[in-house]
Amino acid sequence: MRVDLITREYPPEIYGGAGVHVTELVKALRLDIDVVVRAFGKPREEPDVYSYDVPPGLAHANPTLATLGVDLEIAQDVAGADLVHSHTWYANGAGHIAQLLHGIPHVVTAHSLEPLRPWKAEQLGGGYRVSSWIERDAFTSADAVIAVSHGMRRDILRSYPMLDEAKVSVVHNGIDLESWHPVRDEELVRSLGIDPDRPSVVFVGRITRQKGLPYLLRAAALLPSDVQLVLCAGAPDTAEIMAEVRAGVAELQQTRTGVVWIEEMLSRHDLSAVLTAATTFVCPSIYEPLGIVNLEAMACGAAVVGTATGGIPEVIDDGVTGRLVPIAQAEDGTGTPLDPEQFVADLARALTEVVTDPESARQMGEAGRLRAERDFGWDRISQRTQEIYRSLL
Numbered sequence: 001m002r003v004d005l006i007t008r009e010y011p012p013e014i015y016g017g018a019g020v021h022v023t024e025l026v027k028a029l030r031l032d033i034d035v036v037v038r039a040f041g042k043p044r045e046e047p048d049v050y051s052y053d054v055p056p057g058l059a060h061a062n063p064t065l066a067t068l069g070v071d072l073e074i075a076q077d078v079a080g081a082d083l084v085h086s087h088t089w090y091a092n093g094a095g096h097i098a099q100l101l102h103g104i105p106h107v108v109t110a111h112s113l114e115p116l117r118p119w120k121a122e123q124l125g126g127g128y129r130v131s132s133w134i135e136r137d138a139f140t141s142a143d144a145v146i147a148v149s150h151g152m153r154r155d156i157l158r159s160y161p162m163l164d165e166a167k168v169s170v171v172h173n174g175i176d177l178e179s180w181h182p183v184r185d186e187e188l189v190r191s192l193g194i195d196p197d198r199p200s201v202v203f204v205g206r207i208t209r210q211k212g213l214p215y216l217l218r219a220a221a222l223l224p225s226d227v228q229l230v231l232c233a234g235a236p237d238t239a240e241i242m243a244e245v246r247a248g249v250a251e252l253q254q255t256r257t258g259v260v261w262i263e264e265m266l267s268r269h270d271l272s273a274v275l276t277a278a279t280t281f282v283c284p285s286i287y288e289p290l291g292i293v294n295l296e297a298m299a300c301g302a303a304v305v306g307t308a309t310g311g312i313p314e315v316i317d318d319g320v321t322g323r324l325v326p327i328a329q330a331e332d333g334t335g336t337p338l339d340p341e342q343f344v345a346d347l348a349r350a351l352t353e354v355v356t357d358p359e360s361a362r363q364m365g366e367a368g369r370l371r372a373e374r375d376f377g378w379d380r381i382s383q384r385t386q387e388i389y390r391s392l393l
Contacts, residue, residue: 181300200229
């Protein structure tokens with residue numbers, strides 16, 4: 001069996017959870033089957049990995065048109081594959097066209113959904129309507145749809161009610177347990193501006209609306225004065241959200257010490273050291289299909305505080321590996337808290353509870369590592385994915 005896997009992100013060009021997922025899935029699948037990777041970006045040297053750049057004539061077009069240009073070239077090259085598997089709307093167009101052109105099954109893995117990310121219109125303008133069209137047609141025509149959580153499966157069926165429920169399966173995201181593990185390096189942590197002798201709350205993520213960073217900044221103002229807030233945050237979606245976060249950080253720094261903002265992307269080793277030193281990790285997202293970053297934090301032995309939305313409750317065992325923060329949300333696709341002040345207060349309360357009890361936080365971190373080992377290894381995720389492939393051939 002030859003599977004052509006299509007993705008926008010692939011090493012060394014990775015900036016989000018979908019890219020991490022694809023990278024680890026490919027490694028695991030290749031132990032059993034032939035996998036050809038077709039990725040956006042500059043040439044790579046890895047065998048059976050083909051890279052595609054934007055066609056010159058579309059270099060200055062709306063990003064969605066540039067994406068379609070790449071998709072068309074990829075779809076042509078899929079010839080000879082037994083099955084095509086696409087990840088994110090950027091690759092869905094290529095997968096759908098390849099399905100039609102070559103008469104092969106198309107599997108879609110959903111890492112996010114355009115109807116639940118209306119703020120993307122800030123970034124794409126009219127292109128958001130194009131990305132939504134690409135995703136809708138790909139999902140409704142796919143032979144199988146993989147959701148990375150049960151919460152995501154519910155969102156898929158709510159967003160695309162015309163889908164046959166039997167075609168939508170759940171295969172959780174996973175974690176590379178050998179690469180992500182506790183790294184104790186106080187000298188490194190200090191070099192990044194973090195005091196390992198003070199309690200800390202660590203956030204890791206892109207600066208997007210869905211990650212809920214502005215709510216975290218407001219909650220941080222309510223934490224005990226000795227608690228550090230460490231933000232490993234970059235790659236803003238828009239200048240507007242970046243400006244909002246900069247203003248929030250500056251305001252927070254006027255009232256408390258220990259506000260550390262690391263904008264550059266850290267190496268896996270350095271990030272592991274930051275996560276290991278954390279008293280607690282925080283995921284304040286208002287939209288999160290699963291959140292690989294939560295698994296990374298757990299694998300490094302950190303307690304995790306996260307919003308009870310999307311797939312996060314399937315990762316955090318409330319009271320055992322961390323705490324879940326309740327949230328009542330608008331159902332218009334934005335995920336906006338119906339009572340933002342209540343959400344901020346509840347987030348601050350959960351963080352304070354964990355960060356002021358370091359022994360309990362340590363126990364939660366140990367339990368999180370064990371849960372990651374038990375439930376989120378890539379070997380079982382690969383086997384479940386292959387079962388879906390074989391059901392279509």
